[in-house]
Amino acid sequence: MVFSSGDGPWFAFLTHPRDIADLTRWKGSRLMREYSADDDDFLRKVNTMEPVVIGDLLFGMGGPRGELVGVMRMPDVLLKDGGREAVAEGLRVAAARGAKVVGLGAWTAPVTAAGRTLLHGAPDGVTITTGNAYTAAVSRHNVVEAVEALDLRRQARVAVLGATGSVGVPASHLLVQEGFDVTLIGRTEGRLKVTVGDLAPVARLTTGLGHLREADVVLVLTSDKTSLVRPEHVSDGAVIIDVAQPVNIPRSSHDLFEAKGVCVVEGGLVRIPGYRSTYDLAITDPYSTFACLGETYLLSRDGAREHSVGPIEPSTSLRMERIAAWHGVRPAPLDLADRRLPRTPPEAAAAAS
Structure with a gap:
């Protein structure tokens, strides 16, 4: 001791x-x-x-x-x-x-x-x-920083994984207030309605990890075993901000995400x-x-x-x-060095192909 x-x-x-x-x-x-x-x-x-x-x-x-x-x-x-x-x-x-x-x-x-x-x-x-109040504010700041780095020149699409948690609820409200196109993901529809149902008119509420592919930035606030993020869940060029502790995505797996152009960074730090x-x-x-x-x-x-x-x-x-x-x-600033290139909108990428 x-x-x-x-x-x-x-x-x-x-x-x-x-x-x-x-x-x-x-x-x-x-x-x-x-x-x-x-x-x-x-x-x-x-x-x-x-x-x-x-x-x-x-x-x-x-x-x-x-x-x-x-x-x-x-x-x-x-x-x-x-x-x-x-x-x-x-x-x-x-x-x-x-x-x-x-x-x-x-x-x-x-x-x-x-x-x-x-x-x-x-x-x-x-x-x-619990420290959840400040963590939610810092998570909002992290998302804003990531969106600015992507330089999208359009409304950013942000997904919050763990939106029904003690950090997820205030963070979801703050992100909606920022004007992002927000998707809120929880384990059950009932829990989503109880905790963030008031955001339904201005945000998508869903229980499926499949919606992560639509996001430019994914804010991860849970390390529940049923919600572990894998490379196939997200689209090329996205940024994942892992705030969960224990982490949702172990550092040993970051290379798998980077191979498809996905940046995984630690968030919720000061x-x-x-x-x-x-x-x-x-x-x-x-x-x-x-x-x-x-x-x-x-x-x-x-x-x-x-x-x-x-x-x-x-x-x-x-x-x-x-x-x-x-x-x-x-x-604390996100580790986004060498990843500050504009992200090609999905519709533009489809047209180019």
């Missing part, structure tokens, strides 16, 4: 191992792996561990300090019985360490109903946030002045971190006492965006 000297942290950010590579970056795993018979035995031991502090989050000399608290459950185990209690225990560990704001990372938010199940019995004086993490979160850009972690930082800076859990209003996302700008926090 990592303990830092000095006063307790301003905030804590709960995360969990997304894959076995995450575990190998945690120093405490080395001894445990050494005394495990094989990978299965190693994972079995990890999945029964109590939450531990796995790293510090630093923001310049004398600035605020946060801690990363690892909820030691692999994604498939976290979704099963006991996952919610494991996250709740992580919250208690963070509070005992002195954190006044606790953020939920990766699947610790979905398994707790966007943080709502944690409210009952939450430690006194601790504010809980840059915070002076930011440094002592634990490697496996983000390509070492100066960036997750927007949900950024929101946790921002709420601790502002001394927030109101929980940010459950459904998020688009206006809340815009407010978080303004707070972020005030504190010098900005969306």
